Amino acid sequence: MKTTFEIVVVGAGPAGIAAAVTAAESGRSVGLVDDNPAPGGQIWRAGGCLPAAARNWINRLEQSLVERLQGWRVFDSPERGVLRVERNRSTFAEHAELRFEKLILATGARERLLPFPGWTLPNVMGAGGLDAMVRGGLPIEGKRVVVAGTGPLLLAVAAHLSERGARVLAICEQASHRQMVPLAAQLARQPGKLWQGVQYRWRTRRTPYRMNCRPVSAQGDEKLKSVVLEENGKQQVMECDYLACGFHLVPNTELPELLGCRLEDGFVSTNDLMQTSLQNVACAGEPTGIGGVEIALLEGRIAAMAVCGRGREAHGLIRKRRAARGFVSALSRACGLTSRMRESANDETIVCRCEDVLLGSLRERSGWRDAKLHTRCGMGPCQGRVCGGAVEYLFGWHVESVRPPLFPSFVSSLAGSAAQTNDSEHIGETV
Amino acid sequence: MPEMLLPIVLTVNGAAVRVMPGTTVAAAVLLAGSTTRNSVRGEIRGPLCGMGICFECRVTIDGVPHQRSCQVLCTPRMQVATS
Secondary structure (H helix, E strand, O other): OOOEEEEEEEOOOHHHHHHHHHHHHOOOOEEEEEOOOOOOOOOOOOOOOOOHHHHHHHHHHHHOOOEEEEOOEEEEOOOOOEEEEEEEEOOEEEEEEEEEEEEEEOOOEEEOOOOOOOOOOOOEEOHHHHHHHHHOOOOOOOOEEEEEEEOOHHHHHHHHHHHOOOEEEEEEEOOOHHHHHHHHHHHHHOHHHHHHHHHHHHHOOOOOEEOOEEEEEEEEOOOEEEEEEEEOOEEEEEEOOEEEEEEOEEEOOHHHHHHOOOEEOOEEOOOOOOEOOOOOEEEOOHHHOOOOHHHHHHHHHHHHHHHOOOHHHHHHHHHHHHHHHHHHHHHHHHOOOOOHHHHHOOOOOEEEOOOOEEHHHHOOOOOHHHHHHHHOOOOOOOOOOOHHHHHHHHHOOOOOOOOOOOOOEEHHHHHOOOOEHHHOOEEOOOO | OOOOOOOEEEEEOOEEEEEOOOOEHHHHHHHOOOOOEEOOOOOEEOOOOOOOOOOOOEEEEOOEEEEEHHHOEOOOOOEEEOO
16 A cells, blocks of 8 residues: 555545545645545445535546545554554554645544433434434334434435435424524525525425424433424424434544644634645645535635645635635524523433443533543543533533544554554543 | 345344445444444443444454444454444
């Protein structure tokens, strides 16, 4: 496997694909690292019908000279210009060091998942989580699904699941009508997005779309049986097979932070050419602001042109990006969490699922670090990726202190040796 | 997913499961009627994020523990064990 490149791109979602293809088409040697089995990221995940833009970009990627390192995850950067990566190969873990001159980070985002009684029951999943499972072969035909949370992803997920034969019983949006007004105004300025929304709603026309509606609790013995929803103060029990619950998105900034990129309000700060505070590192897509596919594609292309020394040619793209950025702030306002979801969780509700830490034990803690030291909150294998978004909402704590390994890794990878994975243990729990 | 591909047979906790190529191990575990892990307090857990972030779907695959089953595609004769 080739391990030295002029440009390494991390993440093969829309931003990463656009960046890698654009850089390769400029004649640069490009390595594209991604931890999923196939390119596309979350929004263009394989295993279902994809929009034309997705098929086009993935085709261009396949026809390009980009070296695709699919199934590899980055766990460390021991020095500038080097990333350490690993992947599982049946009974072995392979590891490698990638060397590069320029780095483009397109690490995407994850769902914000919020705790409520019963959210740890099997078959309660993230909204994108259930969608990914279905794309990964989980049969959904005839299953009763409740989609709840906040953000445009709910509608996209509901539309896809309906198409696959699911009975989507309700789409529950925690935001109020009033909160949605600025987003509607932005949509009116972007006919493409408006049209997409109209199509999603048409495909889910048999499903009620409820505003001001949140999950209160989920019930079941060994798996989900029903969910209690509260709409405008009135509660209702709804029996279902799956509860798909997502509260908008949280950017994956762990790798940018580890490298030392400056963040602003939780997002990677960049200039117009997508360069971060580090001279040889650019960033594109959701880590710079949650804006969706179109902005991610623009940013990926701009970042690649800039690192290839063609920044002057990117003026048109930069102008388009500026125009589209209005959507980012409108979206974050529309998806702003009301205080109501705090009422769903009680002292007995698990917040940290890795270590089974209850909400009640976190109330007296002063912050993230204090909570980690006293309760083990965020100390399990996910390293706070799930509960971090929850405690940020519940207590306003900022999740700090990213350190290597970014994911639990095999001892053999950490040591740089070729030990068998069966003989090694995972390391990655950090204080 | 091309239709002409033949199903794959793997085992989950010893029971044979037949899936189409491209199916993740996490989906195969649910198809087999299993869940993925027991939590620190002994709660039964299943997949949550579907994208390799949450570690709720970790299982043992061919003897290697702590594999995120949502990130691994099924292959013939794979042996999956859940806790």
